[in-house]
Amino acid sequence: MALPTSIKTLFGGGIVEWARIEFKATWDSQASLKTICAFANDIDNWGGGYLVIGVSSGKDGMPGDFVGVPNEKIDAYLKDMLNKCKLIRPAYNPITEVAEYEGKRFIVVWAPGGSMRPYTSPKTPGNKASERIAWIRKMASTIEPSEEEKRDLYTLANNVPFDDRINHSAEVADLSLPLIESYLKEVGSSLYERAGSMNFVELCRSMSIVDGPDEYVKPKNVGLLFFSLTPEKWMPYTQIDIVEFPDGEGGDIIREHTFRGPIHQQLRDALQYLENNVMVEVVLKHSDVAESSRFHNYPYAALEEALSNAVYHKGYxxxxxxxxxxxxxxxxxLSHPGADRSVTMEGLREFRAVSRRYRNRRVGEFLKELRLTEGRNTGFQKILRALQENGSPYPKFETDEERIYFLTTLYARDASDGAAKRWHARTRESASEQRARAIEERRNSILDFLSKNPSARLQDVSEALGIARGTLDRDVHILKEMKLLSREGGRLTGTWHVSG
Structure with a gap:
């Protein structure tokens, strides 16, 4: 079976944290079995991890030498791995793939967090009387759990994260193959090339977005959140509401915009709206120096991370x-519920939020693959860094004692200057003016894309710009009537020509 990510992504270290990857120069059955078992137990709800055979372990868990696995040893390693994994109780089978990188072959084992924790394996695999241990992962090490950690594992056995649970109200047919293919293509997964020809259920099993016996296969909630066109059908209010108050909370003008659909798409759409309609760049000229100062009322990187964190940690x-x-x-x-109780009020005030256990292990995994959020406990620092570089005030992070809500506040830089006035004027546009401007911007983006990609198919344009196919077809028809766009040649081999 293929992996839902690429080996290049694993070696890059920017998406999957090093603590979730273990490198082995060769197949070590005893040590590797412990690691697979520990990833399956996933005590901190990180989403399991990866074992890569053919790479020596370097400093701080990073990859060392890329030695590869000799072709003549691959089958033997895979057979022994299958036999050793049969020693895990309850039954657990990781997903394996033989991947190529820089002319060498590697065995990559994906061990997602299991749904029947705790998992155990023998301390000494060759000894039938060996003690069974529920191995766990702490930082970059596989260890035996303490008594408290054993209790945690048994507690987790009754508390599978909501995003990793089966949704009994939905059907596999509610998952969209085009959405899955688009995701696999974007993250560079080797599954993409085979997705169109694979059995759909097997494809979904490879991504761990469905579960259950063959006679009762059901989607997991994470599958519906990312790969259903209407996740709110099963998880009501899975949406982002943007509410604008140009005159303040007591003013007469309120503008509301709701974004629905797959959660990564609604996140991108909401960020695009904020960038187009709320963010304003300010250029200040100085009498004593030739170079002007540039800044935004809100830096995009801070907005992106703050909203991505809300999507990541929301209780669906x-x-x-x-x-x-x-x-x-x-x-x-504002999102619900609040922060994990391991995040203290004092820590929030000091911008320190080291969460012991994550609410949505699978949602975070997909968002990181899409580069919409970063690794564990890095969000606050990214927001602070972006605000500091922009010259903005410090943010504010709040939750309540009952952990019902989490509130992030970003303050505008120099709210009394022209940036605030320009945003205020922009939000006073009539609804028809806003729609007209949005349509014009969308059509200009289509023309710009086709001028740079004259051989593109309309489906390529739809995916690249995030425009629904029906809307795109109408826009193209109108652009042709306006003599701004034309096409020469056939449907498959023709090219686009942009006028003016």
Whole structure:
């Protein structure tokens, strides 16, 4: 079976944290079995991990030498791995793939967090009387659990994260193959080339977005969140609401915009809206120096990370949307429930949030593959860095004692200057003016894309720009009537020509 990511991504280290990857120069059955068992137990809800055979272990868990696995040893390693994994109780089978990188072959084992924790394996695999251990992963090491950690594992056995649970109300047919293919292509998965010809259920099993016996296969919630066109059908209020108050909370004008659909798409759409309609660049000229100063009322990187964190950590079993409130001097991002209790109030005030256990292990995994969020416990620092580089005030992170909500507040830089006034004027546009401007911007983006990619298919344009196919077809028809766009040649071999 193929992996839902690429070996290049694993070796890059920017998406999958090093602590979730173990490198072995060769197949070591005893040590590797412990590691697979530990990833399956996933005590911190990281989403399991990867074992890569053919790479020596370097400093701090990073890859060392890329030695590869000799062709003549691959089959023997895989057979022994299969036999050794049969020693894990309850039954657990990781997903394996033989991958090529820089002319060498490697065995990659994906061991996602299991749904029947705790898993155990023998301390000494060759000894039938050997003690069975529920191995766990701590940082970059596989260890025996303490008594407290054993209790944690048994508690987790009754608490599979919501995003990794089966949804008994949905069907496999509710998952969209085009959405899955688009995701696999974007992340560079080797599954993409085979997705169209694979049995659909097997494809979904390879991505661990369905579960259950063959006679009762059901989607997992994470599959519906990313690969269903209407996740709110099964998880109500899976949406992002942007509410603008140009005159403040007591003003007469309120503008509301709701973004629905696959959660990564609604996140991108909401960020695009904020970038187009709320972010304003300011250029200040100085009398004593030739170079002007440039900054934004809100830096995009801070907005992106703050909203991505809300999508990552939202409780999707909670009937509450993510709400983004845009006021003249600040943006508030509200999500439910609050932070994990391992995150203290003092830590939030000091911008320290080291969460012991993550709420949505699978949602985070997919968002990181899509480069929409970063690794564990890095969000606050990314927001602070972006604000500091922009010269913005410090943010504010809040939760309540009952952990019902989490509120992130980003303050505008120099809210009294022209940036705030320009945003205020922009939000006073009539609804028809806003729609007209949005349509014009969308059509200009189509023309710009086709001028740079004259051989592109309309499906390519739809995927690249995130425009629904029906809307795109209408826009192309109108652009042709306006003599701004034409096409020469056949449907498969023709090219686009942009006028003017």
């Amino acid at each position: 079993d909670s009937r509450e949307p993510i709400e983004v409130r845009v006021l003249p001097d600040r943006i508030e991002i």
